[in-house]
Amino acid sequence: xxxxxxxxxxxxxxxxxxxxxxSSPKRLELIEMLCQGEKSVETxxxxxxxxxxxxxxxxxxxxxxxxxxxxxxxxxxIYRIANREVAEFWxxxxxxxxxxxxxxxxxxxxxxxxxxxxxPQDRDSLVKxxxxxxxxxxxxxxxxxxxxxxxxxxxxMPIDQLKSRLAELPQGKxxxxxxxxxxxxxxxxxxxxxxxxxxxxIHLPEGVAEWGLAPVRLE
Amino acid sequence: xxxxxxxxxxxxxxxxxxxxxxSSPKRLELIEMLCQGEKSVETxxxxxxxxxxxxxxxxxxxxxxxxxxxxxxxxxxIYRIANREVAEFWxxxxxxxxxxxxxxxxxxxxxxxxxxxxxPQDRDSLVKxxxxxxxxxxxxxxxxxxxxxxxxxxxxMPIDQLKSRLAELPQGKxxxxxxxxxxxxxxxxxxxxxxxxxxxxIHLPEGVAEWGLAPVRLE
DNA sequence: ATAACAATCTAACGATCGTTAGACTAATAT
DNA sequence: ATATTAGTCTAACGATCGTTAGATTGTTAT
Numbered sequence: 001x002x003x004x005x006x007x008x009x010x011x012x013x014x015x016x017x018x019x020x021x022x023s024s025p026k027r028l029e030l031i032e033m034l035c036q037g038e039k040s041v042e043t044x045x046x047x048x049x050x051x052x053x054x055x056x057x058x059x060x061x062x063x064x065x066x067x068x069x070x071x072x073x074x075x076x077x078i079y080r081i082a083n084r085e086v087a088e089f090w091x092x093x094x095x096x097x098x099x100x101x102x103x104x105x106x107x108x109x110x111x112x113x114x115x116x117x118x119x120p121q122d123r124d125s126l127v128k129x130x131x132x133x134x135x136x137x138x139x140x141x142x143x144x145x146x147x148x149x150x151x152x153x154x155x156x157m158p159i160d161q162l163k164s165r166l167a168e169l170p171q172g173k174x175x176x177x178x179x180x181x182x183x184x185x186x187x188x189x190x191x192x193x194x195x196x197x198x199x200x201x202i203h204l205p206e207g208v209a210e211w212g213l214a215p216v217r218l219e
Numbered sequence: 220x221x222x223x224x225x226x227x228x229x230x231x232x233x234x235x236x237x238x239x240x241x242s243s244p245k246r247l248e249l250i251e252m253l254c255q256g257e258k259s260v261e262t263x264x265x266x267x268x269x270x271x272x273x274x275x276x277x278x279x280x281x282x283x284x285x286x287x288x289x290x291x292x293x294x295x296x297i298y299r300i301a302n303r304e305v306a307e308f309w310x311x312x313x314x315x316x317x318x319x320x321x322x323x324x325x326x327x328x329x330x331x332x333x334x335x336x337x338x339p340q341d342r343d344s345l346v347k348x349x350x351x352x353x354x355x356x357x358x359x360x361x362x363x364x365x366x367x368x369x370x371x372x373x374x375x376m377p378i379d380q381l382k383s384r385l386a387e388l389p390q391g392k393x394x395x396x397x398x399x400x401x402x403x404x405x406x407x408x409x410x411x412x413x414x415x416x417x418x419x420x421i422h423l424p425e426g427v428a429e430w431g432l433a434p435v436r437l438e
Numbered sequence: 439a440t441a442a443c444a445a446t447c448t449a450a451c452g453a454t455c456g457t458t459a460g461a462c463t464a465a466t467a468t
Numbered sequence: 469a470t471a472t473t474a475g476t477c478t479a480a481c482g483a484t485c486g487t488t489a490g491a492t493t494g495t496t497a498t
Binding site: 004005007009010011012013017018019020021022023024025026028065066067082083085086088089093096097099100101102103107108111183184185 | 230239240244284305307315404
């Protein structure tokens with residue numbers, strides 16, 4: 001019957017709303033930013049290198065797709081990801097893109113020769129090494145993002161403070177630096193700087209979203 | 220530096236290609252159809268109620284995003300899903316849509332009061348019951364799709380043959396009918412018919428994609 | 439009250455997308 | 469060789485989208 005066709009059209013149309021939200025590069029970047037923690041429109045615009053007007057327009061789309069939520073705080077509007085499932089979706093669509101699109105695979109290979117992703121076992125080992133203090137896990141994102149969520153036993157040292165705080169780091173140990181994820185290049189820069197200064201540094205191209213850690217609300 | 224901005228733009232743009240492919244209702248429906256097994260453009264157009272020209276145009280987009288592959292067979296072009304990851308993505312974006320979009324949740328609730336999804340344990344139990352023959356798992360999709368992939372111990376009985384083949388079904392046992400997935404209504408119709416005929420029938424709103432079963436190539 | 443600021447809303451532009459029709463290509467059938 | 473069938477390519481239409489500018493709404497500071 002033609003009725004069931006109408007029902008089907010309606011169902012697929014709804015799912016397509018999510019696809020549409022994920023069809024713009026800037027909206028994806030905004031989602032990744034929000035996976036790091038809640039942020040104001042101003043901050044989001046600055047971090048993604050777009051105007052506040054454009055950021056507001058894109059965030060509106062994400063809000064209409066119920067992927068993000070807002071809260072007014074003084075004269076700022078704070079955006080946050082709706083729930084953990086949104087972060088999982090971001091990781092999942094990115095994984096499919098890296099699996100299917102050769103252009104993306106090559107761009108990432110050019111970027112860094114680091115291992116692309118850790119297996120769950122790798123992660124367990126890393127956590128164990130970090131707990132015992134055999135390696136130092138360094139979170140080089142802004143402090144607020146570290147507060148919202150960070151990898152187990154990680155230490156906060158924002159990239160712009162790194163140079164002046166090198167003395168806090170132990171000389172003999174391996175340093176594992178991470179940031180917002182594989183498309184964020186702060187940890188790449190950090191490793192470059194650390195190696196220059198004689199440290200044994202490794203780049204971990206993952207972040208809290210990849211580890212399934214949802215950011216907490218901050219006051 | 221502005222250079223890292225260019226790199227980032229490039230990376231997010233690639234991921235957005237996948238989002239763009241998933242931003243059209245018809246393309247999503249085509250993906251779901253292909254999750255059932257490989258099909259010609261003609262078949263895909265008929266099953267999704269669109270013209271062959273439009274189907275060809277949409278399939279082209281999916282091909283450019285490397286989500287589907289083609290093979291020429293005589294004067295037909297056979298489309299198939301690129302790999303299992305694509306099917307997983309379809310299940311994942313649909314899950315997010317059902318989680319976030321109230322409209323979708325309500326539409327599905329109106330459609331049927333059946334349980335929405337089975338837990339892994341539920342699936343194990345069902346397989347066990349099907350193996351021992353305590354329930355009959357009925358695949359009401361076209362026979363070719365059953366051939367390409369089907370749930371464990373399922374029996375093929377296409378919806379259009381169901382009425383004439385009722386004698387093949389045991390009277391006392393519970394019959395679990397499934398089709399292409401929660402947005403496909405063939406199993407709903409089948410259960411309606413079976414109940415009318417005095418059978419104890421249940422609708423399973425899942426399909427091979429939800430069970431992580433990749434369709435095999437047919438000759 | 440007035441000014442400054444954060445953010446949204448409205449309107450507008452060019453670019454892209456969904457859809458359809460018509461010409462075209464390649465494979466099969468007569 | 470001609471006709472038929474399956475599918476793609478091109479061009480074109482209106483609709484939607486991304487982006488920017490200008491006006492507007494709240495909120496805070498003076």
